[in-house]
Amino acid sequence: xKRLLSVEFRRYAARRTVRATGVLAFLAIxxxxxxxxxxxxxxxxxxxxxxxxxxxxxxxxxxxxxxHPVEFQNAGDCxxxxxxxxxxxxxxxxxxxxxxxxxxxxxxxxxMGLGATFIGAEWNAGTVTTILTWExxxxxxxxxxxxxxxxxxxxxxxxxxxxxxxxxxxxxxxRGSTAGVDGAWLGDVAxxxxxxxxxxxxAAVIGMSVASxxxxxxxxxxxxxxxxxxxxxxxxxxxxxxxxxxPGDNMALFVIGSEGTGxxxxxxxxxxxxxxxxxxxxxxxxxxxxxxxxVT
Amino acid sequence: xxxxxxxxxxxxYVRVRRLRRRRTLAVDELDLSVPEGGVFGFLGPxxxxxxxxxxxxxxxxxxxxxxxxxLGADSTRDLASVIRRVxxxxxxxxxxxxxxxxxxxxxxxxxxxxxSSAVQERLEQVDLAERADDRVKxxxxxxxxxxxxxxxxxxxxxxxxxxxxxxxxxxxxxxEVRDLVRRLGSEGRTVFVSSHILSEVRQMCDHVAILARGRxxxxxxxxxxxxxxxxxxxxxxxxxxxxxxxxAGARMVTTDVEGGLRVEIDPDKASEPVARRPRSLRIRAxxx
Numbered sequence: 252x253k254r255l256l257s258v259e260f261r262r263y264a265a266r267r268t269v270r271a272t273g274v275l276a277f278l279a280i281x282x283x284x285x286x287x288x289x290x291x292x293x294x295x296x297x298x299x300x301x302x303x304x305x306x307x308x309x310x311x312x313x314x315x316x317x318x319h320p321v322e323f324q325n326a327g328d329c330x331x332x333x334x335x336x337x338x339x340x341x342x343x344x345x346x347x348x349x350x351x352x353x354x355x356x357x358x359x360x361x362x363m364g365l366g367a368t369f370i371g372a373e374w375n376a377g378t379v380t381t382i383l384t385w386e387x388x389x390x391x392x393x394x395x396x397x398x399x400x401x402x403x404x405x406x407x408x409x410x411x412x413x414x415x416x417x418x419x420x421x422x423x424x425x426r427g428s429t430a431g432v433d434g435a436w437l438g439d440v441a442x443x444x445x446x447x448x449x450x451x452x453x454a455a456v457i458g459m460s461v462a463s464x465x466x467x468x469x470x471x472x473x474x475x476x477x478x479x480x481x482x483x484x485x486x487x488x489x490x491x492x493x494x495x496x497x498p499g500d501n502m503a504l505f506v507i508g509s510e511g512t513g514x515x516x517x518x519x520x521x522x523x524x525x526x527x528x529x530x531x532x533x534x535x536x537x538x539x540x541x542x543x544x545x546v547t
Numbered sequence: 548x549x550x551x552x553x554x555x556x557x558x559x560y561v562r563v564r565r566l567r568r569r570r571t572l573a574v575d576e577l578d579l580s581v582p583e584g585g586v587f588g589f590l591g592p593x594x595x596x597x598x599x600x601x602x603x604x605x606x607x608x609x610x611x612x613x614x615x616x617x618l619g620a621d622s623t624r625d626l627a628s629v630i631r632r633v634x635x636x637x638x639x640x641x642x643x644x645x646x647x648x649x650x651x652x653x654x655x656x657x658x659x660x661x662x663s664s665a666v667q668e669r670l671e672q673v674d675l676a677e678r679a680d681d682r683v684k685x686x687x688x689x690x691x692x693x694x695x696x697x698x699x700x701x702x703x704x705x706x707x708x709x710x711x712x713x714x715x716x717x718x719x720x721x722x723e724v725r726d727l728v729r730r731l732g733s734e735g736r737t738v739f740v741s742s743h744i745l746s747e748v749r750q751m752c753d754h755v756a757i758l759a760r761g762r763x764x765x766x767x768x769x770x771x772x773x774x775x776x777x778x779x780x781x782x783x784x785x786x787x788x789x790x791x792x793x794x795a796g797a798r799m800v801t802t803d804v805e806g807g808l809r810v811e812i813d814p815d816k817a818s819e820p821v822a823r824r825p826r827s828l829r830i831r832a833x834x835x
Contacts, residue, residue, distance in 0.1 A: 258657045267645050377641030380607060381698070384635040385658050387606045387626040545560075545608035 252395060255386065259399035268368050269407075272361065276411050284418045291342035291426040298340060305338035342427030347419055348440055351412055355447040355506040358411075362404045362451035363475050366458030369400045371468025380546055393541050397459050397534055404455040408448035416440065446506045449523070453530040454502070460533035464540045501525045548619075550706050550737045551581035551604060556613035558599050558761075573599040575761035577613070581739055581754070586732035588748035588769065589741040591758030597741040598638060600758075601710050605635055618706060631659065634704035636712060640695020644684035648675055648694045651683060656701055669697040673727065689720030696727060707731060709740045713747060725751050749773055783807040 263269055292298075312329035336343070373379050373396075386392055423429050462471035483499045494500050495517050504522040517525075556577040562569050574596040581587045591597050602608040603615050606626040615622040618629040642651045652666045670676045673693040683691065692712060699707055712728065713721045728751050732738045742748050748755055749769060756766040765772050783806055784790040790808060794801050800811040 254658055254660060258654050261657070262643070262654055265646060265650065376643055377639075378643060379641075380637050381641045381655070382658075383607055384605050384633070384637065384699075385630065385655060387630050545602075547560075547602070547608060 252391060255391060255395035256399050256402075259396050260403060263369055263400060263403045266369075266372070268372075269365065269403075272365065273407070277414070280411070280415050280418050283415075284422060287342050287419065287422050288426060290340075291422060292340040301338045301340050305333050305335070308333050339428075342419075342423055343431070344420060344423035344427065344429045345431040345436060347416060348436075348443060350415070351440065351443045351447065352507045354412075354415075355443075355450065356503070358408050358447050358451045359454045359502055362408065362455040363458035364472060365404060365407075366400050366455030367462040367468045367471035367475070369455075370396060370459045370462040371466075371471060374462075374466040375468065383546060389542050390538055393463060393538055397456055397537075400459050401452040401456050405448045405452040408451040409444060412444040412447065416444075443506065450502045450506055450526060453526050456530040457498075457533045460530075460537035463537040496525065498526055498529050548583055549580045550583050550618055551579065551587075551739060552614070552616040553577055553579035553600065553604075554614045556600060556603060556615055557611045558596070558603060558608065559611045573761055574603070574610075577758070577761060578763055579756055579766070581737065581756075583737055584732075584735055585753035586728055586738040586740060586751050588752030588755040589739060589758065590743070590745065590748045590755055591741075592743050595743075595758045596761040597743075597758060598710055599761075601635075601637055601708060601739075601741060604708065605633075605637065607637065631702055632705045633708065634699030634702055634706070635708040635710075636692075636695040636699050637708075637710050639714070640691055640698065642683050642691070642694060642698070645682060647680045648683055648686065648690075648697075649679040651694065652698055652701060655698055659702060661701055665701060665703075669700050672700065673697045674723075687720075689716045689723070692716060692720070692724060693727075696724070700731075705736060707736055707738045709738065711741055711743070713742070713744070721747070745773070779809050779811050781807055782810055 309329045309332075312332060316329065336346075373382075382392060383389070420429075423432075458471055458475065461474050462468055465471055465474070479499055483497050486493050486497060487500075501517075501522040504517065505519050505526060508519060509517075556574050556579075557572075558574040560571045560573055562571070577596065577600060579589075579600070589597050589600070599608065603610050604617055604622055606622050609623060617626065618632055620626060620629040642648075643654075646654070649666060649670065652669065653663060656663070656666050667676065667679075670679045673696055675690060675693055675697060678686065678690065683694065686694065692714075696709070696712065699709070709728065713724045716724060725747065728738055728740055732751075732753070740748075740751060742751075752769050754767065755769050755772050757764050757772065781804065782790065787803075787808065791801055794808070794810060802809040802811075
């Protein structure tokens with residue numbers, strides 16, 4: 252099993268799709284870093300100008316609230332309309348928490364797509380036949396592929412997030428602000444990154460399982476798209492009570508918490524267990540189909 | 548001892564098309580016994596059930612009925628216990644096109660803990676060492692076939708199962724594969740090779756089983772089974788007298804038929820050149 256896992260891991264790492272995705276992710280991080288470098292300004296003059304601009308807008312808002320009391324029922328909200336962070340020209344490293352939470356959705360989609368290509372490409376190239384003439388125990392084969400794929404995605408998502416933090420930290424140090432960055436913050440960021448990677452790995456398991464059942468990458472991607480873009484949205488609208496069971500909502504809840512999603516009825520742990528259960532069901536289904544179907 | 552034993556093998560495919568279940572009988576009560584050592588030919592026309600039988604042998608598909616044993620192990624249950632002693636190519640060798648030939652072999656070798664020296668050795672054995680680091684998708688069909696054979700040989704197997712290894716190859720490629728198979732068979736391995744070409748089996752194999760419509764119709768040594776088989780080709784030429792003279796010089800038996808000549812060919816020398824065609828003589832040959 253160890254050897255099979257090592258072979259699969261190496262195969263995934265050598266795939267062009269994986270390398271291209273890695274290069275694109277690196278470029279995206281690089282571009283984001285350049286944009287932040289250009290936009291971030293920690294000079295006192297810039298900070299003062301921005302603060303002054305904010306004060307001016309708040310004053311205008313409060314004045315308008317007094318002259319048009321119907322539209323502005325809560326004049327005190329003016330401070331809230333113009334949040335301090337939005338008028339700070341400095342890049343705050345602490346903002347990365349929100350960035351990572353926002354990126355988790357992208358990671359889930361990429362993980363599912365990569366997972367689907369890992370298995371779909373094997374069927375497309377016919378290499379499933381070749382590997383079965385080396386190791387005929389199908390459960391071991393698929394288990395190794397899925398386990399290696401999920402681990403690969405976990406490591407990849409963690410690496411991308413670590414790179415993002417590694418690129419942004421010097422920018423914050425030199426041109427922005429590291430206020431609020433301490434051990435607790437680092438712990439929070441690590442937790443968000445790990446949760447994203449874990450959900451990515453589970454999404455990859457679903458992608459690989461669907462591709463294994465359909466014996467096709469495209470079929471798996473279409474199923475994922477139709478489910479997440481259409482079915483889940485329809486269910487959310489028609490049956491609001493089902494939200495607690497929908498994979499997409501549970502994934503989001505596990506990564507960004509109940510405050511971010513507005514789902515308060517279920518805990519983050521339960522959300523994770525629900526997603527893990529869905530992945531397991533898909534995986535067991537794929538194992539059953541792979542064991543029983545002819546490889547022609 | 549028989550290395551491959553098949554008893555009453557039956558395989559029926561069920562496919563659903565336009566909401567209707569369609570059954571296709573690919574193999575019907577097939578019996579087969581392959582002795583140890585040498586090259587065994589599995590001869591039959593396309594669609595006669597050769598690949599289906601091989602897939603059953605390798606556990607890729609489940610038989611509808613019957614028993615299939617490879618090196619004494621039941622292919623549907625205990626294949627894992629003997630698979631290390633078997634090398635196989637089913638139809639065209641399926642390898643990762645984006646990886647190099649060497650990388651493909653290394654990945655397979657790793658599954659069994661085989662070292663990279665064995666990979667290099669096999670690449671040299673099939674004359675692919677020079678192109679080993681090129682991507683498989685840049686290989687010709689013959690090179691892919693040879694790479695597939697190298698993959699099948701990685702484990703130094705006792706039994707080699709090759710499904711139509713010369714399929715789609717040019718004459719030079721066919722000769723290379725044929726020589727390689729003969730060499731492997733003479734090394735003491737059992738080579739089980741399927742083909743739909745009679746002359747190929749005649750030249751490569753020691754034993755043969757002839758398959759038709761999913762059943763074995765004849766089995767035995769190549770000499771016994773294919774004895775008395777003669778082949779002839781119909782040759783249309785623009786200069787009948789000159790052609791007759793050339794062929795007579797090569798001691799070929801010819802008969803005049805309408806529009807050309809019928810030339811009898813000794814099956815054992817079918818692939819050897821018998822005469823040089825004069826430049827001025829234009830020939831069109833066909834089996835008729």
